[in-house]
Amino acid sequence: MKINFKIALFSALFLAFAIGACHSSKKTTYQKDYLNESDAARNQRMEWWREARFGLFIHWGLYAVPAGEWGEKNTYGEWIRTTAEIPLKTYDGFVGKFNPTQFSAHDWVQMAKNAGMKYIVITSKHHDGFAIYDSKVSDFDVMATPFKRDILKELADECKKEGIKLCFYHSIMDWHHPDYLPRRNWETDRSTKGAKFDRYVTYMKKQLKELLTNYGDAPHVLWFDGEWESTWNSEYGKDLYNYVRSLKPDIIINNRVGAHRDGMAGFTAPGQFAGDFGTPEQEIPATGLPGMDWESCMTMNNNWGYNKADKNFKSTKELLHNLTDIASKGGNFLLNVGPTAEGLFPTESIQRLKEIGEWMKKNGESIHGTLASPIGSFDWGRVTMKTKGENTILYLHVFNSPSHGQIILHGIANTPMGAAYLAAPMTKSPHFERVDDAIVLDVPTKLLDPINTVIMLQLKGKPDIHMVPVVKNKLTTFVESMYVSLADEGGNAEIHYTLDGTQPTIFSATYLTPIKIEETTTVTARSFRDDQPISGTMQQSFWKKEPKASTPVAAAAPGLQYFYFEGKWEKLPPFDSMKALKKGTVTNFDRSAKNKLGENYGFEYRGFIKLPTTGIYTFSTASDDGSVLLIDNEMLVDNDGLHGTKKVAGTLALQAGYHEFIVRYFNSVGGEDLKVTWASETMDEQPIPDNALFHVKAK
Ligand code: FHN
Numbered sequence: 001m002k003i004n005f006k007i008a009l010f011s012a013l014f015l016a017f018a019i020g021a022c023h024s025s026k027k028t029t030y031q032k033d034y035l036n037e038s039d040a041a042r043n044q045r046m047e048w049w050r051e052a053r054f055g056l057f058i059h060w061g062l063y064a065v066p067a068g069e070w071g072e073k074n075t076y077g078e079w080i081r082t083t084a085e086i087p088l089k090t091y092d093g094f095v096g097k098f099n100p101t102q103f104s105a106h107d108w109v110q111m112a113k114n115a116g117m118k119y120i121v122i123t124s125k126h127h128d129g130f131a132i133y134d135s136k137v138s139d140f141d142v143m144a145t146p147f148k149r150d151i152l153k154e155l156a157d158e159c160k161k162e163g164i165k166l167c168f169y170h171s172i173m174d175w176h177h178p179d180y181l182p183r184r185n186w187e188t189d190r191s192t193k194g195a196k197f198d199r200y201v202t203y204m205k206k207q208l209k210e211l212l213t214n215y216g217d218a219p220h221v222l223w224f225d226g227e228w229e230s231t232w233n234s235e236y237g238k239d240l241y242n243y244v245r246s247l248k249p250d251i252i253i254n255n256r257v258g259a260h261r262d263g264m265a266g267f268t269a270p271g272q273f274a275g276d277f278g279t280p281e282q283e284i285p286a287t288g289l290p291g292m293d294w295e296s297c298m299t300m301n302n303n304w305g306y307n308k309a310d311k312n313f314k315s316t317k318e319l320l321h322n323l324t325d326i327a328s329k330g331g332n333f334l335l336n337v338g339p340t341a342e343g344l345f346p347t348e349s350i351q352r353l354k355e356i357g358e359w360m361k362k363n364g365e366s367i368h369g370t371l372a373s374p375i376g377s378f379d380w381g382r383v384t385m386k387t388k389g390e391n392t393i394l395y396l397h398v399f400n401s402p403s404h405g406q407i408i409l410h411g412i413a414n415t416p417m418g419a420a421y422l423a424a425p426m427t428k429s430p431h432f433e434r435v436d437d438a439i440v441l442d443v444p445t446k447l448l449d450p451i452n453t454v455i456m457l458q459l460k461g462k463p464d465i466h467m468v469p470v471v472k473n474k475l476t477t478f479v480e481s482m483y484v485s486l487a488d489e490g491g492n493a494e495i496h497y498t499l500d501g502t503q504p505t506i507f508s509a510t511y512l513t514p515i516k517i518e519e520t521t522t523v524t525a526r527s528f529r530d531d532q533p534i535s536g537t538m539q540q541s542f543w544k545k546e547p548k549a550s551t552p553v554a555a556a557a558p559g560l561q562y563f564y565f566e567g568k569w570e571k572l573p574p575f576d577s578m579k580a581l582k583k584g585t586v587t588n589f590d591r592s593a594k595n596k597l598g599e600n601y602g603f604e605y606r607g608f609i610k611l612p613t614t615g616i617y618t619f620s621t622a623s624d625d626g627s628v629l630l631i632d633n634e635m636l637v638d639n640d641g642l643h644g645t646k647k648v649a650g651t652l653a654l655q656a657g658y659h660e661f662i663v664r665y666f667n668s669v670g671g672e673d674l675k676v677t678w679a680s681e682t683m684d685e686q687p688i689p690d691n692a693l694f695h696v697k698a699k
Contacts, residue, residue, distance in 0.1 A: 034245035035238055035273070045250050046276065046293060048165065049221070051369045052118035053327050054360075057169070057297055057336035058108075059123050059304040060151075062094040062130045064341040068307025078305030078338070081128045081175055085186045088176065091128065092140070099146040103343025105158040111345065112164060115353040116360030118368070119165035121223045121334060124152060124211055126169070126305075129176025133214075137206045140176055156215040166218035168211050170204075172256075173226030177203060181231050185597070185669070197231050205243055212247040219248075224256040224275075228644070228671045230598070233259045234273045241275060252276045254295070263624070263644015263671075267294070280331075284322065288329035288372040295332035298322065300349055306338040313348045316355040317451045323356070323367060324397045324452055328382035330372030359451065362423035366395035366454045374465040375409060378402075380443075381452070385463065392463050395422065396455040398447055407441045407455075410536035411466040413490070413529065414459035422454040430455055437466070437533045466490035468538035469497075469511075469525040475681060477545045477616050479653050482681070483514035484542060488527040493534055497525035501539070506531045520544045547614050548632060550657025556694035559585040560607040560661070564593045568600050571640045572626050572664050575604040587690040589663065589674055602666035607695035609661040609688065611654055615680045620649035623665055624673040630662040645673045658694065 037045075063078045070076055070084040081091045112120050125131045131141035133152035142151055152168070159166040174180040179200035183190055211219060222244055227237070237258030244253055255261060255268045255275040264281045267289075268274035278294035285294065300319070301310045314322075319335065326333045337349045345353075360367065366384055373383035375394075380402035384395045392414060396407060416439050421427045427448065432441040439457070447453040472485035486495050495511035496504040501522045511525065520543045527535035563580035567573060582593050586605070594601045609631075611617065621627040621637050624645040629637035636650035665674045678692075679685035 028239055028243070030242045030246040032242075032246065032249075034242050034249070042276075046252060049119070049252055049277075049332065050293065052165070053332050053367050053370065054115075054117050054323060055119040055121060055167075055295075055332060055334045056112040056115070056117045057121050057304075057334045058339065059126065059169075059306075059336060060339045061123055061126050061132055061305070062091070062098055062128060063126070063305040064100075064339060065094040065097045067341065068303065068305075068309055074309040075307070077303035077307055077310075078126055078128075080305075082184050082186075085184075088187075088190065095130075095140070095144050096146065098142070098341060100339075100341060100343030101147070103147075103149075103151065103154075103339075105151075105154040108339075108345070109155070109158040109162050109164055111350065111353050113162050115357040116364045116367070117164070117335075119167055119220065120155070120159060121167040121169050121221060122152070122155065124168040124170050125174070125207065127171045127173045127175055127226050129171075129174040129180075131207065133211070135207055135210055137203060137210070152211070152215055152218075156218040159218065160216055165220040166215070167221035167223060168219040169223040169225060170208065170211065171226035172204065172224055172232055173229055174200065174204070179203065182229060185599070201236065201240075205240070208240075208244060209247060212244065212251070219251065221252045221254070222257070223254050223279075227256045227259055227261065237275075238273050241273070254279050261644070263646060265644070265646070266296075267292075269622075269645065277332075284325055285329060285331070287376075288331075290330075290372075292330075294330075295334050296322070296326050297334040297336065299336045299338075300352060304336055304338055306340050306346065308340075311348070313352065316352050316359075319352060320356060320359055320451050321399060324382050324384070324399075325377070327367045327370055327384050328373045328377060328397070359449070363449075363452070363454045366397065366422055366456075370395065374463050375411060375467065378407075380407060387462060388458075391417070391461060392459040394457040394459065396441070396457055398443060398453045398455060399451070401445045401447060402443055405443055405445060407443055408435075409439045409441075409457075410437055411468070411490070411527075411534065412439050412459065413437070413464040413466060413534045414461055417458040417460050419455055419457050421448055422456050424448055432457070437527075437535050464490065466493055466527045466535035468536045469495045469527055471523075471538070471540050473542075475616055475618075475651065476540065477543045477651065477653060478517075478681070479545060479547050479615055481516060481518040482542060483516050484523055485514045486511050486523075486525055486538075488535065490527070490535070493527040493529050495525050495527055497523055499523060503537060517542055518544075545616065545653035547653040547655040548659070550611070550655040550659055551608070551632070553608055553658040553694065553696060555696060556608060556610075556658065557585070557697050558690070558693070559587045559695060560589075560605040560693050561695045562586045562590075562593065563604040563606070565602045565604075565666075566595060566600060567602070569602070569626075569666055569668065570642050572602065572628060572666055575602065575664055580604075585695060588688070588693060589665070589676055591665075591672075591674065594667075598672050599667065599669045602664070605661075605663040605665075607661055607693060608658040609678075610658050610692050610694060611656050612692075613680065613682065614654070614656045615682065616651060617654050618649050618651045618679045618685070620647055620677050620685070621663065621665075622647035622673065622675040622677075624671045625666055625668050627663065627665040627674060629676065630660075632660045633662070642668055644671060647675075661693070 068076045134150040135141040257275045258273040260269045260272040266280035267278040280296045301313045323333045370384035381399040382397045386393045469486045496508040504526045522541045524539045526537045564582040626640035639648035
């Protein structure tokens with residue numbers, strides 16, 4: 001009998017494993033681990049995308065039917081199902097009204113191509129769960145509408161013909177599928193009983209397999225989105241990345257396949273799985289990001305999906321400046337159009353695409369296939385770069401006439417070979433000459449192009465650029481003394497410096513090793529070669545600080561006091577004047593005392609932090625949503641407000657010993673996150689250890 005029992009037990013365990021394996025996508029293995037890819041293979045795969053620099057985003061689906069209007073309001077977009085709290089059955093009613101008889105794949109692709117766009121990213125399925133293609137695994141698709149045409153198939157054929165790369169946006173979040181979790185918190189009528197998230201992932205993979213295998217060489221990019229909810233994580237993301245690449249190895253996948261995207265800033269937290277490129281949304285990074293692939297996506301007006309009342313369209317000038325700014329920082333620009341329920345681009349979008357195309361027709365080479373500016377950005381405009389054979393071309397994008405009619409480009413050691421107007425090469429070339437480390441060009445006050453006049457500056461040889469010497473120190477404050485480290489990142493140069501604020505010459509001190517300073521000092525440095533300056537001048541002051549005194553604490557007990565609150569806030573409320581729902585002590589920033597939903601709650605953590613040494617300390621909070629950090633009752637980190645995970649740091653000179661320490665945090669809805677770190681001159685950034693946190697027991 002025992003043997004039978006064992007067999008029965010083994011069979012039951014095997015069956016459970018088998019069911020678990022087929023539902024738990026997290027455990028699947030693929031014939032190749034695409035996460036471990038050589039740089040050469042990755043560069044080859046990314047090549048067309050980096051060359052493209054400019055693409056069209058299209059948000060199109062059932063939400064075009066209400067066109068932003070529901071009840072008394074007309075400000076909705078593609079989120080209308082949930083922001084207007086439209087019940088599922090009511091929203092499904094739009095299926096019978098979606099009949100875009102004026103849709104023409106030819107017209108759409110022509111408008112994109114004529115605008116100088118090299119790829120199109122269209123929503124195969126947005127958060128509402130509706131598929132605008134013929135899906136065999138869902139009835140909630142375009143074949144259920146009166147239109148009954150596979151929109152993606154028609155676009156794929158047209159893009160193939162016109163040499164445009166067709167790409168698909170696919171939402172992980174799905175407000176329609178019964179197995180997707182979590183539900184919208186207002187959707188109390190849709191039970192979660194029996195819902196299995198892993199079964200939803202299996203369904204999503206089936207739809208992705210349709211998208212990856214039924215449309216020829218499309219999609220060239222899978223643009224995931226809706227990855228921020230609590231049910232999705234990096235493990236699912238890595239599995240999905242491998243799954244997609246196993247079906248189409250050369251495809252490119254954005255970072256929203258994973259988790260831990262830093263909100264609209266769009267980059268994945270360091271150390272986390274980040275797909276193939278970052279996705280800033282409605283914003284452009286302040287500077288280029290060497291070695292990183294990224295794409296800024298933006299709307300033309302305020303909405304991604306069509307809203308008939310939204311006439312707040314950006315001007316063509318602003319759109320072209322955005323395109324140039326992004327390319328000058330080494331990124332791609334994905335510009336959105338939200339077509340109408342009839343299948344037409346809004347006339348304002350058509351007009352802008354046409355005007356952008358007119359500029360791109362004459363200046364496209366200064367965008368396509370370019371690299372980021374090697375000399376930064378300027379008040380008068382932006383710079384993009386190309387290497388041509390053994391030489392280098394700088395494209396100077398002049399948005400507005402420079403002061404004194406001159407463009408001064410510091411730090412270029414190359415010999416200038418020529419200059420010309422890209423759009424009018426026969427026009428008299430701008431005069432240029434070398435002055436010290438700079439190339440100076442004369443630019444007329446009346447520019448050829450009122451939006452962006454491009455001057456091509458040809459340089460001999462590969463880029464030989466010397467931005468000002470770089471200060472390698474993270475801190476500019478010290479308590480006793482510090483060593484200032486400088487570097488010339490262009491190579492083959494000698495740095496000379498002064499410590500009294502005067503301009504360095506070839507006769508000034510030569511930088512050989514880090515400079516020791518013991519009082520507040522201004523360091524001024526410049527790079528030289530063959531006794532000639534080859535960079536501009538860097539000036540940085542370093543301040544000596546008196547450390548704040550520590551606080552004697554008797555009978556300090558481990559951990560912080562916590563006070564728990566609930567409420568709907570857009571910024572931190574005055575917790576210290578509110579009655580806490582719960583309170584106690586925690587060893588760190590533990591939030592297990594919060595409500596089960598993890599929404600609309602806040603904490604105050606209060607006590608002492610014990611510093612091991614006297615010195616300069618940097619504290620930071622990375623939180624979704626808002627947080628603040630106070631030392632000795634003084635605000636040091638203000639990271640308040642509604643936002644995705646955002647990090648803010650503050651630096652202070654502090655004496656070893658105890659200092660009063662408060663962290664306040666709140667979460668509204670959606671993602672939630674709180675990380676609190678410290679660092680000093682002698683300690684790398686790390687989470688504050690439990691053994692540094694104390695409180696004084698109430699008597
Ligand atoms: O929620 C979506 C939104 O509807 C739109 O698709 C944008 C475009 O990138 N992405 C999400 C918001 O970050």
